[in-house]
Amino acid sequence: MQVLSGLLPLAVCCVVIAATPIRQEGTSGTALDDGIKAIDFYLKGNTDLKCGWERGTFMLGLIELYKASKSQHLLDYAMNWAESYKWLLCDSPDANARSVTIGRDVPPGTHDADNQLCAATYIELYRLTGQSNQTMIAATMAEFDSEISDPKTTSYWSWVDALFMAMNPYARLGGVTGEQKYFDKMFANFNASCLEGPVPDKTYAFWSDEYHLFYRDDRFLKSTTFWGRGNGWAMGALVAALQNSPASDPHTDVYKSMFKAQAAELKSIQGDDGVWRSSLLNVSGYPTPETTGSSLFTFGLAYGINSGILSRDDYLPVVTKAWNFLSGTALQPSGLFGYCQPVGGSPEHNINASTTSDFCVGQFALAATQVAQLGL
Numbered sequence: 001m002q003v004l005s006g007l008l009p010l011a012v013c014c015v016v017i018a019a020t021p022i023r024q025e026g027t028s029g030t031a032l033d034d035g036i037k038a039i040d041f042y043l044k045g046n047t048d049l050k051c052g053w054e055r056g057t058f059m060l061g062l063i064e065l066y067k068a069s070k071s072q073h074l075l076d077y078a079m080n081w082a083e084s085y086k087w088l089l090c091d092s093p094d095a096n097a098r099s100v101t102i103g104r105d106v107p108p109g110t111h112d113a114d115n116q117l118c119a120a121t122y123i124e125l126y127r128l129t130g131q132s133n134q135t136m137i138a139a140t141m142a143e144f145d146s147e148i149s150d151p152k153t154t155s156y157w158s159w160v161d162a163l164f165m166a167m168n169p170y171a172r173l174g175g176v177t178g179e180q181k182y183f184d185k186m187f188a189n190f191n192a193s194c195l196e197g198p199v200p201d202k203t204y205a206f207w208s209d210e211y212h213l214f215y216r217d218d219r220f221l222k223s224t225t226f227w228g229r230g231n232g233w234a235m236g237a238l239v240a241a242l243q244n245s246p247a248s249d250p251h252t253d254v255y256k257s258m259f260k261a262q263a264a265e266l267k268s269i270q271g272d273d274g275v276w277r278s279s280l281l282n283v284s285g286y287p288t289p290e291t292t293g294s295s296l297f298t299f300g301l302a303y304g305i306n307s308g309i310l311s312r313d314d315y316l317p318v319v320t321k322a323w324n325f326l327s328g329t330a331l332q333p334s335g336l337f338g339y340c341q342p343v344g345g346s347p348e349h350n351i352n353a354s355t356t357s358d359f360c361v362g363q364f365a366l367a368a369t370q371v372a373q374l375g376l
Helices: 029-047 053-069 073-082 118-128 135-149 151-155 159-178 181-195 228-245 251-271 291-307 313-331 357-371
Strands: none
Touching: 029 053, 029 135, 029 313, 029 357, 053 073, 053 118, 053 135, 053 159, 053 357, 073 118, 073 291, 118 181, 118 313, 135 159, 135 181, 135 357, 151 313, 159 181, 181 228, 181 357, 228 251, 228 291, 251 291, 291 313, 291 357
8 A cells, every 4th residue: 555654545445335226316307317327227236346447437427427417326325435445546456457558657556547537536525515524635635746746747647548537636626726736737747648749758649630639549659540438538538627727727728729629520520320439530440339439529529519619509419419329229228338348448349239337337427417418
């Protein structure tokens, strides 16, 4: 267990949490009902929750769905989960075991972005409970303050997934504390990962000015391989930054410009069925619909409309078409949400109507929260 001197320990593993009850009545809107249906179905069959990026994504979708629906059982479950981990960042053997290449260098322990996403849910719970219990965010603050003080951590986000995993808690922590240092650090790492260019051991150049999409990691630079879920992670990270950054933040225009450019590209390559593929520009090679990326795109595009960043006239048909597939085809009568690419780091063919996961359900829940605001 990693401990910073004088601060809370930052490492935990996994626990078993009692199954959540079937949802209570009182949700509003078809999209929210669909999101809760998928969450509840997953929870009925999965009680051994962990704290890594997969469950972190699930929990982020769950807590955002609570905020939109006010379904009390979701809040109760989230509080139980967070308290079981004592509000600590993740550092479990399961979270750290890598079955796929994730980037050039994997930072250790709680410096690993995959172990930080759980904090986004902690921070949302801190907000929801009146921001009075500092224990809820103490470990997260300790970790991020230590990263701010260490310049070498700027190069830690060496795979595009890390943008979503780390920017969600960084942006939220900046939002609840009002401290600009968290927004500045977030942009420094984002800049090193996406924008400056392939300087060895410093920057990774994930953003393609030519294609207006993100490379998954620097193995794919200058190719036309753009991973669907990887671009979903990136769009979700941009949403986190835009939602939480103050109007005075000097980096907002960069995020907004990239968000709009990516949105336009996604609009142009949307499938006839409404969703996207695991390889965004190679539809013939990867013809199966894929919902981990598509859910995050739907989440992001719907947020863009709701926030006024994107034109409703231009993008509402895109979101409607995507949501029709997600809620009408991928979401099955049982509540199983399918067509999810399993854990991986590049386009794959291992996708069908029954492939599902905790993180995919969380991504669908995120989409539901923004789609509901559109009245779909």
